[in-house]
Each structure stands twice: as structure tokens, then as C-alpha cells.
Amino acid sequence: MRLYNSKTQTTEEFSLRKPEVTLYVCGITPYDTTHVGHAFTYTAYDQLIRYLEMKGINVRYAQNVTDIDDDILKKAKETGEDWRELGNRWTDHYVDDMIALNVRPPDYFPRATDVIPDIIDSVAALTHAGIAYVKNGSVYYEVDRDAEFGQLSHLPRSEMLSVANERGNRPEDPNKRDPLDFVLWQAQTPGEPAWESPWGPGRPGWHIECSTMATKYLGKTVDIHGGGLDLCFPHHECEIAQVKPVREHDPYVRYWMHTAMVGYQGEKMSKSLGNLVMVDQLMDTFSPDVLRLYLASHHYREAWSYDEKDLRNYQELAESLSQAARVGSGQGGAFNPTVYGNEFRESMENDLGTPGALLALQRLAHAILDAAKGRRDINEAQEMLRKYGLVFGLTLGADTPEERVVKGWNAKKR
Numbered sequence: 001m002r003l004y005n006s007k008t009q010t011t012e013e014f015s016l017r018k019p020e021v022t023l024y025v026c027g028i029t030p031y032d033t034t035h036v037g038h039a040f041t042y043t044a045y046d047q048l049i050r051y052l053e054m055k056g057i058n059v060r061y062a063q064n065v066t067d068i069d070d071d072i073l074k075k076a077k078e079t080g081e082d083w084r085e086l087g088n089r090w091t092d093h094y095v096d097d098m099i100a101l102n103v104r105p106p107d108y109f110p111r112a113t114d115v116i117p118d119i120i121d122s123v124a125a126l127t128h129a130g131i132a133y134v135k136n137g138s139v140y141y142e143v144d145r146d147a148e149f150g151q152l153s154h155l156p157r158s159e160m161l162s163v164a165n166e167r168g169n170r171p172e173d174p175n176k177r178d179p180l181d182f183v184l185w186q187a188q189t190p191g192e193p194a195w196e197s198p199w200g201p202g203r204p205g206w207h208i209e210c211s212t213m214a215t216k217y218l219g220k221t222v223d224i225h226g227g228g229l230d231l232c233f234p235h236h237e238c239e240i241a242q243v244k245p246v247r248e249h250d251p252y253v254r255y256w257m258h259t260a261m262v263g264y265q266g267e268k269m270s271k272s273l274g275n276l277v278m279v280d281q282l283m284d285t286f287s288p289d290v291l292r293l294y295l296a297s298h299h300y301r302e303a304w305s306y307d308e309k310d311l312r313n314y315q316e317l318a319e320s321l322s323q324a325a326r327v328g329s330g331q332g333g334a335f336n337p338t339v340y341g342n343e344f345r346e347s348m349e350n351d352l353g354t355p356g357a358l359l360a361l362q363r364l365a366h367a368i369l370d371a372a373k374g375r376r377d378i379n380e381a382q383e384m385l386r387k388y389g390l391v392f393g394l395t396l397g398a399d400t401p402e403e404r405v406v407k408g409w410n411a412k413k414r
Contacts, residue, residue, distance in 0.1 A: 001013075001014045001348075001349045002014060002349065002350055002351055003224075003255055003257065003351055003352065004257070004301060004351050005255045005256055005257075006152060006232060006256040006257065006258050007151065007152050007253075007255075007256045009154065011351050012255070014255065016057070017221075017223065017254075019057070019058065020057065020058040020059065020060055021052055021057055021058070021059045021060070021223045021224065022059075022060045022061075022062075022218040022219065022221075022222050022223045022224070023045065023048070023049065023059055023060070023061045023062070023218075023222070023223065023224045023225075023226065024061075024062045024063070024064075024210075024213075024214040024217075024218055024222050024224070024225050024226070025041075025042070025045050025061070025062075025063045025106075025225075025226040025227060026063075026064065026210055026226070026227035026228075026231055026235070026236075027063040027064045027065050027066065027109075028065060028066070028090075028091070028094050029066040029067075029069050029071050029072060030065055030066075030067060030072070030086070030087045030088075030089075030090035030091040030093075030094060031071065031072060031075045031086060031087070031090050032075075032090070032276065033090050033093060033094045033097070034093070034094050034097040034098075034278065034279045034280070035269055035276040035277055035278055035279065036262055036264075036269060036276075036277045036278075036279065036282070036295075036306050037228070037261065037262040037268075037269045037270070038094075038279070039097070039101060039279050039291070039295060040259060040260075040262050040295050040298070040300075041226075041227070041228050041259040042063075042098065042103055043101060043103060043292060043295050043296065043392075043393065044226075044259050044295075044300040044352070044354075045061075045226050045257075045259075046103045046104050046393055047296065047352065047354055047391060047392060047393075048224075048257075048352055049061060049104055050104060050390060050391045050392075050393065051348050051352070051391050053104075054387065054388075054390070054391055060107050060108075060218060061104075061106040061107050061108070062106055062107065062108040062109075062110070062213065062214065062217040062218055063106040063108070063109055064109075064110055064111070064112065064209065064210060064213045065087070065091055065109065065110070065111045065112065066112055066206065066209060067084070067087040067088075067091070067111040067112055067113050068083070068087075068112050068113050068193065068203055068204070069112075069206060070168065072086065072087055073192060073193075083193065084113075084193075087111075088414050091111075091412075091413075091414075092413050092414075093280075095409045095410070095412055095413055096280075097279045097280055098405075098409055099401050099405055099406055099409045099410070100279075100280070100283055100288055100401065101279070101288050101291065101292060101393065101401075102288060102292070102393040102394075102395060102401040102402060102405050103393060103405065103409075104393070104404070104405060104408075105404075105405060105408030105409040105411075105412065106412075108213075108217040108218075109412040110213050110216075110217065112204060112209040112213070115209075115212055115213055115216060116195045116204065118212050118213075118216050119185075119204045119208055119209060119212045120185070120195075120197050120198070122184075122208055122211065122212045122242065122246075123139050123184045123185050123197075123204075123208060124198060125246045126139075126141065126184060126242060126245060126246065127139060129245045129246055130145075131145045131146065131245045132184055133177065134199050135175035135176075136175050136187060137187030137188070137199050137200035137201075137202060138175050138183055138185060138186050138187040138199070138202065139183070139184040139185040139199055140175065140176055140177070140181045140182065140183055140184060141181060141182050141183075141184055141207075141238070141241060141242065142177060142178070142181055143178060143180045143181050143182070143241070144177075144178060146241050146244070146245075148244070149237065149241055150237065151237075151240065152232060152233070152236055152237045152240055152256060153232050153233035153234075153236075153237050155233055155237075160180055160233070160234070161179055161180050163233055163234070164180060164182075164233070164234045167230065167233075167234060167235070168206060168234075169182065169234065170183075182205060182207060182234065182238055183205040184204070184205045184207075184208045184242070185197060185199055185202050185203075185204060185205060185208075186202050186203050186204070186205055187199070187200060187201070187202045188200070188201040188202050188203070206235065207234070207235055207238035207239055207242060208242055210235070210239055211239040211242045211243050211252070214239070214252075215243065215252075220247070220250045220252075221250050221251055221252065221253070221254065222252065222253045222254070223253075223254050223255065224253070224254070224255045224256075224257055225239075225252075225253040225255075225256055225257070226256075226257040226258065226259070227258060227259070228258065228259050228261065229258040229259060229260055229261055230261060230268075231258070232256075232258050236256065239252070240252055240253070257300075258301070259300045259301070260298075260299075260300065260301050260302055260303040260304070261303055262303075262304060262305070262306060263303065263304065263305035263306070264276075264277055264305060264306045265305075266305075269306065277306050279291070282311070286311060286312075286315070287315075287318060287399070288393075288395070288401075289318040289321070289322070289394050289395060289396070289397075290311065290314045290315050290318045291311070291314075292392050292393050292394060293314040293317055293318055293358065293392065293394070294310065294311045294313075294314045296354040296355070296357075296358055296392050297314070297354070297355055297358055298354075298355065299351075299352075299353065299354060299355055300352055300354070301351075317358075317362055318394075320362070320365050320366070320369070321361065321362075321365045321385065321389060321394065321396055322396045322397030323365075323369065323397075324364070324365035324366075324368040324369050324372075324382070324385055325365075325382055325385050325386055325389070325396040325397065326396075326397060327368065327369060327372045327378070327382075328372070329372070329376075329377055329378045329379050329382070330371075330372065330374070330375030330376050330377060330378070331375065331377060332374065332375045332376040332377060333376055333377065334376065334377040334379075334380060335367070335368070335371035335376045335377065335378050335380070335381050336380070336381075337364055337367070337368075337380060337381035337384045337385075340360050340361075340363055340364035340367065340381075340384070341360075341364075341384055341388070343356070343357075343359075343360035343363070344357045344360040344361065344364075344388050347359075347360060348391070354392070357388070357391070358392070360388075361385065361388055361389065361392075364381065364384065364385055364388075365385060367381070368381045368382060368385065
């Protein structure tokens, strides 16, 4: 299998270090979820996981919840709700959406607040390494100490600050030596939750949460680290910077994957712009299979814009696939589906080429229906359709998610 590695900016052969693959995907900040952009990202990695599992490869998957964050506290203040209750409510909403979409649950689903002691240890290691500094109870990573900062995003230093500022950086912080330095531990401000630390009461910075959770649950080196493209800089860049100084030789991540942004009405779909199309509302009209087919029709690195007219086009395909999976088999000569299986696998092996794989499924479904009319034996072809349909999380008319999906996600609720 070949996958595009954002760090090298090339499509590389994906090799196994062990009989299993470890995958970490940056999860939600739980408020105003789940929109189509979220769904595109998490179904994309679901397709990767399911394809690897279909090949007999065990996947250990971690996805975090950023349950303590500037945005959470801001939203809680606006609504008058307790920040923890707000986060749990929206996390449960997200879980329900993932169940409805038949997304395979992660093996680990930690909240940032679950790992505060580990985060403190991570920050302390960076201060001991001399790459972080303490000022007025906050701890900052000193970017100028890292000669390779920018190795993932390939952004020139002259462009970094403006991008970081758009994505949560506080350049005006008087405690910083440089506006691009980023916070590892933020001193408590009045009225905000805090945890005790060697530097005084405070809370973790955003970037240190993910690198700590990834290594805690998946080990020193993570095979694949994923997320939306907007996380490449500064979030993922900072993750690399945080881990490298306290490692000897082991790389933090072997392959970096990023899903493209989803647009709507001419702009990126985002909470900040308020142009969100919510998944639960779409599923009032469309089946989960229709939505998953629509999402999978776009390559994970292809930027695209949501359009309900396009979504409606996938109702016919969903019905065709379901009919092909359920039509009765004849007793005549067996129909050989090998050519369609080859097309499916070749597409998926080529950097998770879901559009081509969907086309192979569509062709297989049409061939099954034609063979059924001729009263041929279509059992093998239907088995292939169901097997490959599961790679996209399709229920093929069953209308209920897999038992492991329901049980696994519900165990993540609090």
C-alpha cells in the first residue's frame, strides 16, 4: 500500500514495523459538533482502518478529546454552562453521530483532562532539556531553539506567525520571548479551572496534550498520525518539536496524513465562520449509507465543497448496492467477480483511492444484478460486495450499525 506522507510530500510505500499498525488522529474540541468536515475526516481514517483490518492487520487506534481549551471555556462562559458538562454533552453528541455513521470506535478515546499528570511530566522534560522556559507561572516552548521547526509544514519562517495567529496563537502574550513561542502550561487566570503543577496552578497548552496522549497510548513511535490539513501548522508541527528534544533516535511519527478541508458556499466549513452543515440534521433526510458514499466519493486529500444536490445523487447508488447485496442467487453458472475485486484493491492501495474503489463497487453491484437476472450463482460476488462495502462502513440496507460500533462507542460516554 502507498500513502502520501505530508512530511516528505511524496507518496511512499507503507511498511509495517510490527504485525500491527498504530494510528493517532486528532479528535474534536467538544462544542458545536459534528459537521460535514468532521465527518469527512473521521470517515476517511475509518476507511483506512477498515481496509487494513480487512487485510488482516491489527490497528491500535487512539483519538483524543480536547476537553480543556480556550474555545471550550469561552463557549461555557457564553452559555453559562459548566465547562465539563458542556464538553461531555457535546462529546456524547459526537459519539452518537459516529455510531449512526457506523464508524469503527477508537481503542483509546482519552480526554485531555484524563492525562494531566502525564502532560506535566512532558512539560517538565522540556524544561529540563533547556528548550522551554518559565515566566509568571506559564511555560513556553522556545521555537528558536529548534533548528528544524517547520520540517512538517515546510512553511518559511516569515509566514509562520500569521498562520499560527489564525489558529489559536497569542502573539501579544507579554511572557513570551518571541511571538511564535507556544504555551506548554498556562498559568491560571481568575475563574478558570486549574491543576497544580511545579510552576503553579494552571492548565495544559493545546499542542502538548496530543503529543502526550499519542505516546502514552501508542508508544514512542506512532506509525500514522492524522488530522485535518488545518492542523498541520502549528499543531502537528509543535507536536514534533515537543517530542524530538526528549528522544534519542526514535522518530515520533513515521507517516503524517492530512485530510483536505471541506467548503460550503464559497468558504471553508468551520465553527469560527458559522457555516456548518450538521451530520445529525442530514441524517433526518438521508441514510447513513448515502452520506458515507458521498463522503467517500472525494479523495481524502481533495478539497471539495458540500452541495446537497451532489449528496442526493448517491441515493440511487446506495439503493443499487443494497439491492445487489440482497437479491436472490440462481443456480446457473457462477459469476466470477475477481476483476472488480482487483479494481477495488488497486484503488485503495494507491493512497486510499476511495473514489476509484467506489466505482469498482458500483460496477460490481450492476454486474451482480445483471447476473441475477440470468439466474446465475452470485453468492461469491455478493460476499465480496458485503466485505468491501464494510470498508466504507456501509450497512447495505441493514439500517443498523455494527454491534462492535454501538458497544465500543457507547463505552466512551460519561
